[in-house]
Amino acid sequence: MKPKIQDVAKLAGVSKTTVSRVLNNRGYISEKTKKNVEKAMDELNYIPNDIARSLFNKRTNLIGVILPTTSNPFFGELTFYLENICNSLGYKILLCNSLNSISKEEEYLRMLMRNQVDGIIVGTHNQGILEYHKQNLAIVAIDRNLSESIPVIGSDNYAGGRIATELLLSKGCKCIIIINGSALLKSPTILRQKAYEDIMKKHNRPVIVYEVINVFDRKNQIEIARKILDEWPEVDGVFATNDLFAATFISEAKNSGKNIPDDIKVVGYDGTETCQSLMPELTTIQQPIKLIAKVAIDILLKEIEGQFSNISLKTCLPVKLLEGKTT
């Protein structure tokens, strides 16, 4: 059996209270007693049971992270930073990949609540979450508008869309198409499209929008790419709202004999490390992933500490153009 605090107490010849004090470094304790207790802990290989501590403290130091899938490089990198920063602050991550399924998201939420997480970071469209937030649960959203009262952290989607569109225009593109994720998942990323539309209208160019319904399904991405190439032989510019869409489009365009960037110029979005390794030639709008993670955690911790006053409900971080060889 695992040793418990009682075993340590007995071996050290003190009470549980004293052992607990040594463990938590709280209250007055003589050096000698402390040494004795520590020796007993070592001898028994004692590991405190955080479940028991959590039950008493009503604090688990557990943070739930709900996002579509760590398979996607943007979320894979975001997860890494979230976990690493949390870890450095003494928090642990309970990971949930919802794949944007509403029923899964609700199930995950219930699971997180049962596990008494101190807070939740959401990167999905979880509507059910509202209910919990009203019950005082600390929540932040990454690039998703969930409600008026839930802080959103994201990068400047409108600026990103503007920069991408203007770049294509400045390179002389006449027929620029945007490939976006499903509009059903309404999120601030729609601003990328809004910017595209505004700029195009300003320049009296046609607005042409294609949507990938199953965002994480490569087949669907390929389908859309082919559809565009088929329906718009004159296309000479593509703004893809994530790098995977861009890559798939480029690949299909090349297959159909197009030259990138001579025939068609393409800009992606996200600019993950993975994409920089696998496709360094892609021109893209880079999001500050690490910074997004950092700010999200800062705000979440404020909420956890009960500082609801001092919280900004909207944080918009800067994006950066990475110009490669596809424009």
Place this chain on the structure above:
Amino acid sequence: MKPKIQDVAKLAGVSKTTVSRVLNNRGYISEKTKKNVEKAMDELNYIPNDIARSLFNKRTNLIGVILPTTSNPFFGELTFYLENICNSLGYKILLCNSLNSISKEEEYLRMLMRNQVDGIIVGTHNQGILEYHKQNLAIVAIDRNLSESIPVIGSDNYAGGRIATELLLSKGCKCIIIINGSALLKSPTILRQKAYEDIMKKHNRPVIVYEVINVFDRKNQIEIARKILDEWPEVDGVFATNDLFAATFISEAKNSGKNIPDDIKVVGYDGTETCQSLMPELTTIQQPIKLIAKVAIDILLKEIEGQFSNISLKTCLPVKLLEGKTT
């Protein structure tokens, strides 16, 4: 305050015991009482506290996952499958990104033990883990040999290395170089290199090995790629033991005026979904990531259930050649 079982009991006019029985669907209960209790739960919006349950049950349904980083597409996808399969079986994932740091790994291990995880899935070289395994903790390793007694799940590294090397030879390459991760991290993936060496020797070709020390550092990857191009102008084949190494090498080779595959043929390793999207042209050895996750969890659950007899200590799953345009 959150409602607890006592509140539900009071509202339903029964004892805590009865509420608990409804919650766990255990023991005999009249339909009427059950309905009453369920109504009370609904009314109070009662959510059971799994921390308290875990304390009593000595079972948390928590599984610790320690791996280098979800930023890497292989581990990002592996994490997704691990989490998703665990979730479908009622287990939750506590995520740890160690970045291969030994001190972090030890810290994470202690954290997982304090949190009373039911088992651990390791994808790192955690030596300290041995100690815990001896103490009866359920553990499986993904492609890492940690000890005689810890089951290893992985894909057929030797076959992968053989297939890659033979492919390059069959395409007429004379000077084939392998780019591998640091040998310091000794793992079964060294078999990829062993296969390369065996085949090359069999064909009386020189064995040329380059190592990326900081596996996840793109700068280091670039450095090695340049070094190879500089030191071996006659290189006409490269076997990179992961796709990011392959991609970086290809990019540097192109920068220095080489044509892929005419001048140099390149085979990668892993074949993640992300890589198939971002770099579909890459020839690579694909690992069955989902299957690895599934088998790892199967075995871990057996250990958790105490079935140590029936467990295979070594599982070697098949790899698959994805032939693209870089060979």
Place this chain on the structure above:
DNA sequence: CTGAAAGCGCTTACAG
């Protein structure tokens, strides 16, 4: 400086 007691929110023998 140290300890006995109560309690965190559950569950499970045991008794009825």
Place this chain on the structure above:
DNA sequence: CTGAAAGCGCTTACAG
């Protein structure tokens, strides 16, 4: 079919 009591492994007032 239902409930009172004990206990999971901790922590913290409170008393000394």
